[in-house]
Amino acid sequence: MKLGFYPQLAWTGMEKNRKTYLPYILTCSGMVMIHYLIGFLSKNENISNIQGGNTLQTILGFGTGVIAVFALIFLFYTNSFLIRRRKKEFGLYNILGMGKKNLMRILLWESAAILVISLAFGLFFGILFSKLTELLLLKMMGSMVNFTFSIEVGSLITTVIFFVAIYALIFLNTLRQIHVSKPIELLHSETVGERPPKSNWFLALLGIIILAAAYYIAITIQEPITALVWFFVAVIMVIVASYLLFIAGSVVLCKILQKNKKYYYQSRHFVSVSSMMYRMKRNGAGLASICILSTMVLVMLSSTVCLFVGSESSLRGRYPRDIATETYTLDEAQATQVHQITNSIVKKHNLQQNDILNYRYLTLSSVLEGDKVILDPNLMNNASLSDVGAMRQVFVLSLDEYNRLAGAKETLEKDEILLYNTKVEYNHDTLTLHDSIKKIKKKVPKFLDNGLDAVKIYPSLFIVVPDMESQRVLFKNAAEKYKERNIQTEYEYYGFNLACDDKEQTAVRDEIAKEIRKLHEADENFARVAVESLAVNRTDFYGVNGGLLFLGILLGIVFILAAVLIMYYKQISEGYEDQNRFEIMQKVGMTKREIKKSINSQVLTVFFLPLIVAGIHVIFAFPMISKLLLLFGLFNTKLLILVTIISFFIFALFYVFVYVITSRAYYDIVSGIR
DSSP: OOTTHHHHHHHHHHHHTHHHHHHHHHHHHHHHHHHHHHHHHHTOHHHHTSTTHHHHHHHHHHHHHHHHHHHHHHHHHHHHHHHHHHHHHHHHHHHTTOOHHHHHHHHHHHHHHHHHHHHHHHHHHHHHHHHHHHHHHHHHTTOOOOOOOOOOHHHHHHHHHHHHHHHHHHHHHHHHHHHHSOHHHHHTTTTOOOOOOOOOHHHHHHHHHHHHHHHHHHHHOOOHHHHHHHHHHHHHHHHHHHHHIIIIIHHHHHHHHHHOHHHHSSHHHHHHHHHHHHTHHHHHHHHHHHHHHHHHHHHHHHHHHHHHHTHHHHHHHHOOSSEEEEESOOOHHHHHHHHHHHHHHHHHTTOOOEEEEEEEEEEEEEEEETTEEEOOHHHHHTOOGGGGGGEEEEEEEEHHHHHHHHTOOOOOOTTEEEEEEOSSOOOOSEEEETTEEEEEEEEOSOOOOSSTTTTOSSOEEEEEESOHHHHHHHHHHHHHHTTOSOSOEEEEEEEEEOSSOHHHHHHHHHHHHHHHHHHHHHOTTSOOEEEEEHHHHHHHHHHHHHHHHHHHHHHHHHHHHHHHHHHHHHHHHHHHHHHHHHHHHHHTTOOHHHHHHHHHHHHHHHHHHHHHHHHHHHHHHHHHHHHHHHTTTOOOHHHHHHHHHHHHHHHHHHHHHHHHHHHHHHHHHHTTOO
16 A cells, blocks of 8 residues: 555545644644643743742742643543444444554544644644733733743643643544444444433432532531531532533423423324433533533632732722731730830821831630630641631730720720631630630620731631639640640731832831841841731732632633534534434425424534523532631622622623524535535
8 A cells, every 4th residue: 555545544534624623633632732832931031030929920930730631531531423324334344344453543543633633723723822822921910021032841841742642542532442442343333322211210319419508518618627628528529410410400301391292292292202211311421521521610710800909908908908927925015125126207298107017916826615625725726627617816915905996995894805707607605715615795796907817718706704803814824734835826916008109118028128137147046027018028919819810711711612512523523413303303294494393403402401590500619618717717608799790691691602603504404515
């Protein structure tokens, strides 16, 4: 045989099946491009040199792993559609005298062609758009841009090696399928469908139970850290339940529709319901995949967009004052020295301190059991994942400080306290602090906007006590009981705003920190002092949220491409399978108009079911998502609701657009239009 015989056969086969190969190659190219782009950004020097860049690149590195795993699974999944279309052709070659080795050569050239085209286009557009994505990312972070163009050779090599490995595995898997198949089976593979499965009520009921349990977990969890622990468990349960319901539950639904004579014995419903039942196992798996991908896109985009849009308010929640010092002591003399340094530096810059917030408090970690605050450090150090929901961060403030700061005139008896709780409700009338029972005189509806709770991953209890000194003695006794040096940490907070730009604010902060270091050098027993600045942390904050949004957009594009390709292949493959059946229907008197109605009924029923179920998943996941976003400092639930609704409607419009295109492609095939 001539040297170019096998490449020509491979290319001819791909060209004749371009309706299925072209979307596959475009999707593969898109995945190559995005894999390179994320790898390029995760190693880009311009990004690593800016503040917050290292955090951002860590997030992008995680995204590279997600893309890699998803690409491996998805390309194996979609390749099965291509092989199904080519088996008849391979069977014909086999009958005409070609052996399995000859078919192997055709498949080798075909795989090589797809690989080369995908890598060429993917890397070309990846390199082409790399600078654009870098500039966009830096713009999102509010950083200066550098217009120097570069190619990340390491990411390029990694991308090539990874996708070569994927296509090698796909090639070997295809060879396995051809090797175990007989020529006659290959020849008739396209006409061999799946037997109509029996309705499996057990699996359908199991799917409902698992889904209900996942929904229950999502809507009942109150503590953010518990939500984080159970989130992935709930996700796995939803995925399993979705596949069970779409595969087994959809069969049960078809059986129910079949028993409804008024619905079933109509030309537009009879064919569609029968057709769906005939191959529901594969159809259900595809629908479940579309549903899961749609849910992932909606959750990812709504949460990351919300985080980015609400970055400034979250930043202000964490850093309510432009400059703040926290002195780890209640010693007035040391606190005064810190204030004097701060005041002198602010004055040096000819600035005025505004909105001054100054108070003292105690903080400690604890475990809450009922109304008892347990201070045993061993419980926290040895806590299991099931215990994290009981952990609390406790802040203790004197009544005098509270009245001064809040402008209130509250009074307390010796055994009374005021209480403010965050993230979760506290439903008791008393609170026990190390065997000392306190009556809750009043629950304060709002506490100081001081950023204390925004940084804590556990729920917090803010306790206002009549006498701070008695609480220090109480905690000292607890420390002796548990053989700890200290149970509590003492703080003196001093914060203020400045009417200046970020550059000058950063300079003020750096000078304060420099002078305080001199105090430590002069006296090693001087209390530790933390100096914080909103301006210094702004870039890092936007780096995290911007990186999450950017990664969410890229992963969203990948998942959308995957969902569209599954939809398209599902309709194309089913169109070819249904073509003969609809030809028979036409011969017995069914008009093209009736065929179109039947197609619309089938496609509408099948196509929009994943979108509806994805919407239901998002609704029930919302409480858990809102709890998780609290860990990122996002407390604006209204913003999350608005962004989620907008994301769903935009995605639904796109979904309808894909439906229109897919419906036309399916109709063109089954009606014989070329």
